[in-house]
Amino acid sequence: MMRKMKSGVLAHLEGLEAQMNRACKRSEKPWRVQARESALGTKIRELRRLRDKLKAEVKRRQQTTEKASLASTECDQTVETREQEALERKRESVKAILQAYRFTGLSGKLTSRGVCVCISTAFEGNLLDSYFVDLVIEKPLRIHHHSIPVFIPLEKIAAKYLQTDLQHFLFSLCEALNAYSGRKYQADRLQGEFAAFLTGPLQRNSLCNLLSFTYKVDQSSSFRARLLYEDLTVTLPTDVTVTPQGTEALSALREEQRAAHEALFRTEPLHKVFASFAREEELSVSVAS
Amino acid sequence: MGRTRQMDVNLAEFVRRTILKIPMAKMMTILKTWGFLSENQLQTLNFKQRKDSFAQDLILQCEENRATISDVALLDIVYTQVHQHQKIWNVFHMNRKPDEEVDIFDMEEFKRTFKKILHRALKNVTVSFRDAEDDSVWIRIAWGTQHKKPNQYKPTYVVYRSQTPYAFTSSSPLKGVVPLLGQALMTASRHHQIVQMDLRSRHLDSLKAIVFKQFNQEFENHNSITPLQEGTLGLDINMDSRIIHENTVEKERVWRVTQETFGVSPPPQLEFAQYKLETKFKGDLCGGILADREEPLRCLIKFSSPNLLEALKCLAPAGIADAPLSPLLTCIPNKAMNYFKIRDK
Numbered sequence: 083m084m085r086k087m088k089s090g091v092l093a094h095l096e097g098l099e100a101q102m103n104r105a106c107k108r109s110e111k112p113w114r115v116q117a118r119e120s121a122l123g124t125k126i127r128e129l130r131r132l133r134d135k136l137k138a139e140v141k142r143r144q145q146t147t148e149k150a151s152l153a154s155t156e157c158d159q160t161v162e163t164r165e166q167e168a169l170e171r172k173r174e175s176v177k178a179i180l181q182a183y184r185f186t187g188l189s190g191k192l193t194s195r196g197v198c199v200c201i202s203t204a205f206e207g208n209l210l211d212s213y214f215v216d217l218v219i220e221k222p223l224r225i226h227h228h229s230i231p232v233f234i235p236l237e238k239i240a241a242k243y244l245q246t247d248l249q250h251f252l253f254s255l256c257e258a259l260n261a262y263s264g265r266k267y268q269a270d271r272l273q274g275e276f277a278a279f280l281t282g283p284l285q286r287n288s289l290c291n292l293l294s295f296t297y298k299v300d301q302s303s304s305f306r307a308r309l310l311y312e313d314l315t316v317t318l319p320t321d322v323t324v325t326p327q328g329t330e331a332l333s334a335l336r337e338e339q340r341a342a343h344e345a346l347f348r349t350e351p352l353h354k355v356f357a358s359f360a361r362e363e364e365l366s367v368s369v370a371s
Numbered sequence: 372m373g374r375t376r377q378m379d380v381n382l383a384e385f386v387r388r389t390i391l392k393i394p395m396a397k398m399m400t401i402l403k404t405w406g407f408l409s410e411n412q413l414q415t416l417n418f419k420q421r422k423d424s425f426a427q428d429l430i431l432q433c434e435e436n437r438a439t440i441s442d443v444a445l446l447d448i449v450y451t452q453v454h455q456h457q458k459i460w461n462v463f464h465m466n467r468k469p470d471e472e473v474d475i476f477d478m479e480e481f482k483r484t485f486k487k488i489l490h491r492a493l494k495n496v497t498v499s500f501r502d503a504e505d506d507s508v509w510i511r512i513a514w515g516t517q518h519k520k521p522n523q524y525k526p527t528y529v530v531y532r533s534q535t536p537y538a539f540t541s542s543s544p545l546k547g548v549v550p551l552l553g554q555a556l557m558t559a560s561r562h563h564q565i566v567q568m569d570l571r572s573r574h575l576d577s578l579k580a581i582v583f584k585q586f587n588q589e590f591e592n593h594n595s596i597t598p599l600q601e602g603t604l605g606l607d608i609n610m611d612s613r614i615i616h617e618n619t620v621e622k623e624r625v626w627r628v629t630q631e632t633f634g635v636s637p638p639p640q641l642e643f644a645q646y647k648l649e650t651k652f653k654g655d656l657c658g659g660i661l662a663d664r665e666e667p668l669r670c671l672i673k674f675s676s677p678n679l680l681e682a683l684k685c686l687a688p689a690g691i692a693d694a695p696l697s698p699l700l701t702c703i704p705n706k707a708m709n710y711f712k713i714r715d716k
Binding site for chain 2 (some may be wrong): 189190191198214216227228229231250278286291
C-alpha cells in the first residue's frame with residue numbers, strides 16, 4: 083500500500099524531508115542563515131511597500147475618473163430640471179387659464195361621454211352660483227345629469243332647442259339662470275343689509291319672481307311694494323305697485339314720494355334703491371345734526 | 372287686575388298633550404322657535420320640575436296671552452319640524468298643462484285658496500301654515516266632519532316648496548282625506564293633475580334630495596379636485612404593507628363601476644325598498660312544486676336598512692354581490708321609487 087503512494091503526496095513530503103536533512107548535513111553557518119533571513123524579510127517589506135503604493139495610485143486614479151463622470155451627469159441633470167420646471171410652470175399656467183374660463187360665464191370640460199358644461203352666474207360684477215349640465219354626446223343628445231334647480235324650466239328649454247340648436251339651448255339656459263341668480267341676489271340683500279327698512283317679512287317665492295314687502299323710509303307711514311317679474315329672463319320687475327299702508331288719504335307730498343318710489347323700483351335693482359334710501363337717511367341725519 | 376279668562380278645556384288639553392310630547396332637553400329651543408311666549412315668560416318657567424306641573428305652568432301662560440287653536444297648532448308644527456323622522460312621508464307629483472304661462476307663485480294666494488277649498492268641503496277643519504326655509508311652507512290640517520270638531524291628535528302635515536311639482540305629506544290614519552288634500556294642493560298651486568309617487572321614507576330631507584335631484588352632485592370641471600383614483604372604500608388605507616391584494620384588477624373594476632352607479636358623496640337615506648313580484652316562477656330544478664305553473668307567483672320582497680342605498684353601494688365592494696348590481700336596485704334614486712310592481716312582460 084505504502085509503496086503505491088510514493089508518487090503521491092506522501093512521497094513528496096518524504097522528498098522534502100530528505101532535502102532538509104542534506105542541507106542540515108552541509109551545516110551552513112548560523113550567521114549566514116540569519117543574514118539570508120533578514121535579506122528575505124527586507125525584500126518582503128519592500129514588496130509590500132510597492133504593493134501599497136500601487137494600490138493607492140489605482141484608488142486615486144479611480145476617484146478622479148469618478149469625479150469627472152459625476153460632473154458631466156450633474157450638468158445634464160440641471161438642464162433637465164430646468165426644462166421640467168419650465169414645463170411645470172407652463173402646465174400650471176394652462177390649468178389656471180382653464181380654471182379662469184368660468185369667469186366668462188360658460189365653460190366646459192370634456193368627459194368620457196361628452197361634455198360637462200358649467201354655467202357660472204353673475205350679477206353686477208358679483209360672481210354667484212355655478213350650475214352644471216352633463217351632456218352625453220349621442221343621437222339623440224341627452225342630459226346625463228345636472229344641478230339646475232327644479233323650478234327653472236329646463237325641460238321646456240330642452241324640448242325646444244336641445245336637439246336642434248345646442249348653442250341656443252345653452253344660451254337660453256344661461257339667460258334664465260343668470261336672471262334667477264340676479265333676482266335672488268337682490269332679494270337676499272334686501273333681507274340682509276336693508277332689513278332695517280322692512281316693517282314686515284319679505285314675501286318671496288323660489289324663482290324670486292314675485293316679491294312683496296312693506297317698508298318705511300322716514301318717520302311717516304310705510305308703503306307696501308309688490309314687484310312682479312313676469313319674464314324669467316329679466317332682473318328688473320315688469321310690474322311694480324307701491325301702495326300706502328294705512329287708511330288716511332295721502333298728502334300731495336306723500337303721493338309724490340309714492341310715485342317716485344314706484345319709478346325707482348321699476349328702473350333700478352332692488353338693493354340699489356334701498357342703498358339710495360340709506361344714503362338719503364344719512365344725509366338728512368347729518369343735515370339735522 | 373281682572374281674572375284671566377279660563378281657557379277652553381279642550382284647548383288646555385291640546386296644550387298639555389303637545390307639551391308632554393316634547394322632550395325636556397328640546398323644550399326651550401322649541402318654545403323659543405314657537406315665539407308665542409315672551410322672553411320674560413320663558414325665563415319664569417321652571418324646567419326642573421315634573422313635566423305635568425311644567426305643562427300646567429305653561430297653560431297658565433298661554434291663558435295670559437289668550438292663546439287660540441291656531442297658536443297651539445303652530446307649536447305642533449314646530450314640534451313636528453324638529454321630529455320629522457317620527458312620521459312616514461309620502462310624495463305627490465303634480466302636472467300642469469304645457470302652456471307658455473310663467474309660474475307667478477303668490478304664497479298668500481296659495482294659502483288662501485288652499486284653506487278655502489278645505490273649508491268649503493268640510494265645515495270643521497283646522498288649517499295652519501308656517502313658512503320654512505327654501506321658499507317652502509309647512510301646512511297642518513286637523514280633520515273634522517260636518518258634525519264633529521276637528522281631531523287635533525291625528526293631523527296631516529304637508530310640505531310644499533313653491534314653484535315645484537312635488538308635495539310631501541305625512542301618512543295619515545285617515546285614508547279618506549287624501550283625495551280632498553290632493554284637490555286642495557293641486558288647485559292652490561295651479562296644477563291640474565296630482566299623482567301619488569311610489570316613494571316613501573321617514574327621512575323628509577332625503578325625499579327632497581331625490582325628487583329635486585340634489586344628490587350625486589359631482590361634476591367634472593377644471594376647478595374641482597378630481598375624485599380619488601385609488602380604489603378604496605376606507606377599508607384598505609391602514610392595511611399592513613406586507614399584505615398584497617391578489618385580485619387588484621377586479622377590485623378596481625368593481626370600485627369604479629360602483630362609483631359610476633352610486634356617485635362619490637353619501638346617498639339619500641331610505642329605510643326600505645319593496646318589490647311586489649307577480650311573475651312566473653323560474654327555477655333551475657326540474658319538477659318541484661313551483662315549476663311549470665302557469666299562474667304567476669306572487670311574493671313580496673322587502674329590503675330594509677338604516678341606510679338602504681349606502682348598504683347597496685357596499686355590496687359589490689364587500690364581495691357579496693357582482694358589480695354592476697341589478698338595475699332594479701340601482702334605479703331607486705334616479706327613478707325616485709322605492710315601491711315596485713314587477714310583472715312578466
